[in-house]
Amino acid sequence: xxxxxxFLAVAGQRHFxxxxxxxxxxxxxxxxxxxxxxxxxxxxxxDRTTREVVxxxxxxxxxxxxxxxxxxxxxVLGHARAQADPLRGRVRIAAxxxxxxxxxxxxxxxxxxxxxxxxFILRDQNQAQVLxxxxxxxxxxxxxxxxxxxxxxxxxxxxRDPFRLVCRADHPFAQRSAVPWAALSGxxxxxxxxxxxxxxxxxxxxxxxxxxxxxxxxxxxxxxxxRMIEAGLGITVTPALSLDALRPGLVVLDLTPVEHRNxxxxxxxxxxxSPPAQTxxxxxxxxxxxxA
Numbered sequence: 256x257x258x259x260x261x262f263l264a265v266a267g268q269r270h271f272x273x274x275x276x277x278x279x280x281x282x283x284x285x286x287x288x289x290x291x292x293x294x295x296x297x298x299x300x301x302d303r304t305t306r307e308v309v310x311x312x313x314x315x316x317x318x319x320x321x322x323x324x325x326x327x328x329x330x331v332l333g334h335a336r337a338q339a340d341p342l343r344g345r346v347r348i349a350a351x352x353x354x355x356x357x358x359x360x361x362x363x364x365x366x367x368x369x370x371x372x373x374x375f376i377l378r379d380q381n382q383a384q385v386l387x388x389x390x391x392x393x394x395x396x397x398x399x400x401x402x403x404x405x406x407x408x409x410x411x412x413x414x415r416d417p418f419r420l421v422c423r424a425d426h427p428f429a430q431r432s433a434v435p436w437a438a439l440s441g442x443x444x445x446x447x448x449x450x451x452x453x454x455x456x457x458x459x460x461x462x463x464x465x466x467x468x469x470x471x472x473x474x475x476x477x478x479x480x481x482r483m484i485e486a487g488l489g490i491t492v493t494p495a496l497s498l499d500a501l502r503p504g505l506v507v508l509d510l511t512p513v514e515h516r517n518x519x520x521x522x523x524x525x526x527x528x529s530p531p532a533q534t535x536x537x538x539x540x541x542x543x544x545x546x547a
Contacts (some may be wrong), residue, residue, distance in 0.1 A: 344531030382452030400452030436464035443471035443489035
């Protein structure tokens with residue numbers, strides 16, 4: 256590397272002394288590096304005159320090709336050094352929609368506030384896609400709801416998120432302080448579809464409380480569910496962390512008894528996180544503790 260950088264300096268300066276000054280080396284040291292490089296390649300790289308140093312045809316080719324290669328190498332090494340710095344680097348995350356809209360913005364905001372050199376790439380995906388992205392190494396870690404296969408992932412539950420009932424202000428339930436699960440029987444329900452990690456839990460809870468579920472509409476995102484409720488198409492059961500998108504005219508009620516879903520950070524099993532990703536993981540845990 257020292258020989259190659261010395262070669263580029265001489266080729267650029269067309270002069271050994273000026274190249275030596277640019278490299279903070281002595282002129283004999285630069286001459287020796289060039290001589291060693293020529294000996295190793297078994298080709299003459301410069302034609303030397305009393306006034307200047309001119310690259311040969313082989314030298315011109317090497318100069319053009321080497322500039323691009325070293326620029327790319329510097330970029331790669333810079334990225335590698337950034338990965339060793341817990342306060343600098345890029346973090347790739349996948350999260351389910353009910354968390355992307357609530358917990359994730361708060362955690363990323365704190366990360367970027369405390370560590371401005373961290374960069375984030377977020378994938379807002381359904382539960383199955385998040386698990387696939389983590390499994391395939393496409394992201395550093397994921398934020399999901401109770402992954403089904405702990406054998407594949409190292410997981411940490413960071414928050415227990417209660418389920419809430421949302422209805423219009425003119426719905427009979429809106430006059431209550433809380434609604435028992437059993438009272439949902441026969442009510443038109445607007446629920447997340449089965450791609451959502453929460454839907455499996457909601458179905459199980461409805462069945463456990465003896466609710467004869469009448470699913471009127473299935474949607475892919477809580478925001479869409481709330482718009483459907485505004486239109487008078489039913490009521491919904493949704494995690495508390497999804498309520499940030501609520502607008503005036505809708506009412507949030509407790510469901511009794513209180514039931515929760517577990518919000519989980521997960522990464523590939525037996526794979527360590529990069530220092531920047533570990534910093535983000537720890538921040539997500541801290542933000543979840545403040546919410547709890």
